[in-house]
Amino acid sequence: MTGTTPPPLPGDAVRPLQLTDPRRLGVYQVIGRLGQGGMGTVFLGRAPDGSAVAIKMIRPELAQRPEFRARFAREAESARRVRRFTTAAVLDADPYGPQPYLVTEFVEGPTLSRRVSVRGPLRPADLEQLAVSVTTALSAIHAAGIVHRDLTPGNVLLSPVGPKVIDFGLAREFNADTDLSHNVRHAIGTPGYMSPEQILDAPITSAVDIFAWGAVIIFAATGHAPFGTGRIDAILYRIVNEPPRLDGVGGELRNLVEIAMAKDPAARPSAEELRTALIGGGTLPARPEPGSIPSGPPGAGPTGRARRWARRRPSGAAGSAPRSEPPPRGTGSTGSTGGTAANVADMPVTQLSPPPVASPPPIPARTPPPIPARTSPPRGQPGSVPPHPAGTPHPPAPSPSPAPSRLRWSRTALLVAGLAIAITAATVLIIVPRGGGPSPVSAADRASISSRLAADAAAQRARQPDLAGRLSLAAYRIAPTEAARAAVLASFAQSTAARIPAGPAAFSDIALSPDGTTLAGTDDTGSLHLWKVDAAGRPTATTGGSANDHAHGVVFDRSGTRLATGGETDAGRLWDIADPARPRPLSTLDPQATPVHRLALSSSAHLLVTAGEDWSVGLWDVADPARPVSIQLLIGRAGPVTDVALRPDGAVLAIAGAGGPVQLWNVRDPRRPVQTASVPGHTGAVNTVAFSPDGRRLATGGDDRILQVSDVGDPDHPRVLRRLSGHTAPVAAVAFTTDDHLVSADGGGAVAYWDLSAPTPPMTPLGVLDAPARAVAGTGTETVALTTDKGSVLLGTLDPARLRRLACAKPGAALSPAEWSRLVPRLPYTDSCSG
The missing domain is CATH 1.10.510.10 (Transferase(Phosphotransferase) domain 1)
Structure with a gap:
């Protein structure tokens, strides 16, 4: 009834305890x-x-x-x-x-x-x-x-x-x-x-x-x-x-x-x-007249x-007032193509620094760039793309009373810039064919245009996510460069993903079959859930399981028709899921002291690895899945075990712990395992570990907010290849989609994609979730699943071609002819969603 006092809001809901929580x-x-x-x-x-x-x-x-x-x-x-x-x-x-x-x-x-x-x-x-x-x-x-x-x-x-x-x-x-x-x-x-x-x-x-x-x-x-x-x-x-x-x-x-x-x-x-x-x-x-904010102990710089x-002073202007150059206000989410892609605007960045002071324009070389300078619509016109570099604000208005020396410099810079523009324009006129119309565009030119549009998309994503999505599709249609791929992922990876909400109990672990067609999950009651994933990436539940499943962690074998789950009072179970609607338990592993929360399985080596909530790691011979045999119990040396991973051939085991570096074990003969080396690099706890599909790389993430990639082709002598920064919370999940492509997530909810083939892999933000706790991927399929701290599951793809199809299913996804002619003047109009 209008005018009545609304009922009181309840407090925050109490969630079930996780396996690692104390009782x-x-x-x-x-x-x-x-x-x-x-x-x-x-x-x-x-x-x-x-x-x-x-x-x-x-x-x-x-x-x-x-x-x-x-x-x-x-x-x-x-x-x-x-x-x-x-x-x-x-x-x-x-x-x-x-x-x-x-x-x-x-x-x-x-x-x-x-x-x-x-x-x-x-x-x-x-x-x-x-x-x-x-x-x-x-x-x-x-x-x-x-x-x-x-x-x-x-x-x-x-x-x-x-x-x-x-x-x-x-x-x-x-x-x-x-x-x-x-x-x-x-x-x-x-x-x-x-x-x-x-x-x-x-x-x-x-x-x-x-x-x-x-x-x-x-x-x-x-x-x-x-x-x-x-x-x-x-x-x-x-x-x-x-x-x-x-x-x-x-x-x-x-x-x-x-x-x-x-x-x-x-x-x-x-x-x-x-x-x-x-x-x-x-x-x-x-109060007494205040001073300035101290920046350290007395006498310190x-x-x-x-x-x-602190705001920077212009060079050569000692003692002058600082020039205010703040970032633009309102850079938060303002809507999204397809729903939630605007969350990308709130992703943390690698460098926390104020905007740079504007520099004088450089004098261009005599040889003109392959793409002529494009004309921009009047400032403030809807859909305009700022010509400044991605991620930086417009330069501030000039000071109303500049110093004479600066005024002389500004006039000189303008004269030089004007001369450069005139030379460039004259040169462009020379390369126009006599018959009129634009000159033929080479493959290199198309790649350059594509990368430029991808950069424009990045600059627009926070303010105009819909326009950023259209620019991303145009960039990928013109040339599928790595920059265009990253732009498509940033615009559509999260907004096109399917979300499986938590039921009465939160999902605690997930696994994808190698071909990406079956998704498995366990929840806090110990139930095993299975979904079939269609060609469009949509999951359909086939079984919801029951508490009698006693499942608290899950992993697939290479065939995708069998899986293993961890247990609370025993080490776990082996399952036949050839018919996902009727999963059939094959055997139960022996009892053990603490619940199993992480598993690794190599069907080629008939080896199952179980990690308990203490410092123990069990090795099991599963050649006969109806009669698994316990063959070894390892005691970790780096505190409680947080994650385990097996190289695809089952010969090398990686163990991550809360108190030290990742251990590498030679388990080619699992009855005589030998620790060969430790992977250096992290400070503090390592939370997640994953092998690449070819087994030559190992990705690790830790509380130090670093995502590390190491060469473990020779497991006796691991070598750190990359230390990737950009996450601003502990890295909680990592998974390879291909040998060169990696997805990671941190405890703050940020999800990112990395192209390891680049000399300096950039961090491509994919969105912000509810504190992702686990990430898995199909082998070489670009299908990715994540479970969050709130117990839901997100299933999506990092395949830009599939993302393009999903994005184009919605009206207005492509640049209009008018936008194209303004933003891509070198090329005739092409529908970004065609072909």
Whole structure:
């Protein structure tokens, strides 16, 4: 009924425990999962008295550091003294146990982030209550000597008794000289809510929480982040150099938010001053004149981040005011061809740097380029393609009062540029045939045009994804260059993929048959699911399985008619799936101490490998699938096993672990396995490992956010070939589609494609998912499947020809004749979806 109060939103749903999750921590029973963050996993627990609690278990790699444990112990003890006015009370902590954890009261209710995303901005009265409650919480936290460091809408819970701040009292930072601090620092803070000093590596004080308070209030009042959306580097640049967007924040609250978000931490009020001002009418005490944001210890030069994010001064203009050249606002998703491709706009980038200062135009060589300069529509015309390089903003307007020397230089540059254009135009006129019309275009010219259109597509993808899709199809139609292939993947790989939603239980593991025609998955109840995949890549469920399957991991053999699953109380089962509608268990492996969560299978060598949740790896002879024989049990030497992979011929086994390099084992004779070498390169845990179809390359991904490709043709002497950066979260999944093509995914949800045949493989973003946890591919089929942390499955293709067919099935996918004549003047019009 109109005008009634909507029902309260429930809190975040509790998800089932995963196989690797603990069932008990100290005296607390672990019931389910509440969420996961940069510091660890949050569980719903039950205290001895039966009350509900939230338990945050610290990540193993952090727990390995004594200095982290010591600081965690100090801050946890301080957190227990925080007054409980508007915070989730810290009840207990175990900083020195095998699995350090922190226990807080369980607060029932949604996060501020969820509340705003579902119902929109808060009403003025609710907004004022939120502002007072959060400042009260910060006052109590700061009084205990703690800095929150990650105050975001996701860390504010809207309980029945009012807003409460959570997730404080954790040692998010410590000795910056340690490599662990270097690796973890980038995960500290949510980009849109970090303060300038966090970005610039300046000293951290309680003022960072005041800045974040202002950002949270802006989000609650408007539904939008204070510095917009888009690429992470663009957001961080705006935080350091631009004011927040205050539209939608009114009255006295607007003035307080503006002061709280001063770039200089010394200019911000304390939490108690803010609270007093909110209650007493918006007046803050006078403060001393602030200085500038320090970039490091006294006497030190600017840090790397300070040099990276501070606005640059023009060369030769010492002492002059910095020139503002911010990235364009609004680079977030604005819609998508086919649905979700616009998520590509939010992909993290390899280099986090501000836009470059415009340089004078170069003097071209006498020989003209093969493609004449194209004319662009007037600035601001819909569908126009900016002529600047992909990914960079338009140059800023010139200063209204340039220095005389700069004015003279600008005039000279313009004269040179004009002369160059005139020479180029004259030369182009010379090559036009006497009969008129464009000259014949060579294959090299077509490849150049194709690559240029692909670059234009990349430049447009964030702002005009539909136009980017049309440009990508045109580039691939003109010439299927690698740049055109990457453009088609970036525009359509995610939007054309089929999503299989999680059922009553989340999918925990997946596998593809080598020919890509059968998809298998297991869920958290232990059921085995099978789907047939048609020529268009659409999956059709053939069986949903049951809890009696006891399946907790899955892998196909080479034929695609048999598979193996891991077990919870036994090592697993072998199955005949010649008829996917009626999977038939062939045998059950022997019991073992811990559940099996990862498997590898080589049917040519009749060898099955099972990895338990501890440090053990089992080797099984499956020559007779009705009678599998346990032949060896290996004990890993790099901590708990995270993944295993067998070379296709079954002669080499790769074992990834949480605490060291990937081990290579010679298992040609599995009764006498020998560790031959370790693959160097990663720092910290390695989460995923995969062999190429020819067995000569090994891809690995780890918590250090590096995707590494090694030459293991000689497994006794592995050699690192590539260390690919670009992921901004731990690499969680990797799979080869061909010997030269690789797909990877990270814990932040970013999925990427890599062409290893390129001298410097570029990272092609494919989209953003719900924290992909597993990636598999058919052998040489370009069919890829991923399962996510939320338990759904995504099935798609990296074949650009198939993507082109899928994209062209929708009206308006190709450039119109008018667009073609404007954007591709050298070539006669061709329908990008024809042929």
